Amino acid sequence: PAGIVWKFDHLLDVRDSKFKDDVRMLAPEADEVQVNNLENLVEGALALNTIYRVVRHYYLLGKKTQSFYLILQLQMILPLVMQEAEALVGATKAFAQGQPIGDGIGPLVASKLMRNSEKRKVEKDMVVSEVEIEGRRVLALKAEGPGGNVGKPGDAIRQLIEERSGQVSMVLMIDAAVKFEGEKTGDISEGIGAAIGGIGTERFKIEEEVSKFKIPLYALIVKESIQEAIMPMRKEIAEAADKVISRIKTIIKERTKDADTVIVAGIGNTIGIGQ
CATH class of the missing domain: 3.40.50.1470 (Peptidyl-tRNA hydrolase)
Structure with a gap:
């Protein structure tokens, strides 16, 4: 749709600003470099939390509905999910320590x-x-x-x-x-x-x-x-x-x-x- 790029761009700017404002509230003494690193750290933690909530959702849904196929699908993709989760754990350590990725x-x-x-x-x-x-x-x-x-x-x-x-x-x-x-x-x-x-x-x-x-x-x-x-x-x-x-x-x-x-x-x- 016409003009959608600039709408997305504005929303991403708002999101970025909101994240940084929240980080500054949590760490008022942090300088700009630390704020950027902490923002990345928060995003990594959010991604990990999202993985946890999605996996829990399908596990509990499969258990509640007694659906073998829901649990089977979850089990089949679990190695890939775990790879991503382990990478995010590594990423959060890099963000916390300011290491290049x-x-x-x-x-x-x-x-x-x-x-x-x-x-x-x-x-x-x-x-x-x-x-x-x-x-x-x-x-x-x-x-x-x-x-x-x-x-x-x-x-x-x-x-x-x-x-x-x-x-x-x-x-x-x-x-x-x-x-x-x-x-x-x-x-x-x-x-x-x-x-x-x-x-x-x-x-x-x-x-x-x-x-x-x-x-x-x-x-x-x-x-x-x-x-x-x-x-x-x-x-x-x-x-x-x-x-x-x-x-x-x-x-x-x-x-x-x-x-x-x-x-x-x-x-x-x-x-x-x-x-």
Whole structure:
């Protein structure tokens, strides 16, 4: 339906604000980084509680109705449910201690690109730094860390493109992606389109903006399981960052010209990863 993206976007902003207000009430002495980490911790605890309530619901419903098939279905999916629950327990520990998680591979790559460069804040909870790569002007973008934060990359990319009146030669997005069983954690794949998860509002903004100015949109993804994405970052994922940077340089060199402007956006939760 027309206009639904902006309605969703507004509701997500309200939800985010409500979570942070509640955290500040519970921990009035916490700084902004701690508030972001605690917000992530609360969300992880809520997800665990939801799993518990759903499993209990079907167990009690099956028991109440004497339905063998309800209990059988619950038993069949229980190994997967337990995998998710164990991952969330690991995630809550990471959020409590401010450790980087698997989903932070995008911000980690952007952080490495913008190291020792001047940073500035852009749209909500995002930072950008201008660096030179292969003779190109690269705008490295990530959520502001090291607190648990994903920011609004759609708004930030739109702002950067509008500031330059559409004179951007490429947008390259880096993110984690769910791997199939049998695939190796840390493998890198290249594709096209907006590499970003969530409800879809940020994806819409990015695709709308690049379509408006006919800017090529590419993606590099690092493969990991759903569990690895929310648990403390594994060695294989962290080591993939330098390989991604090497691929970024190759793509920029092959598909842009000298002095072109390129946006490289590291997408994901930047907990434990600064600028």
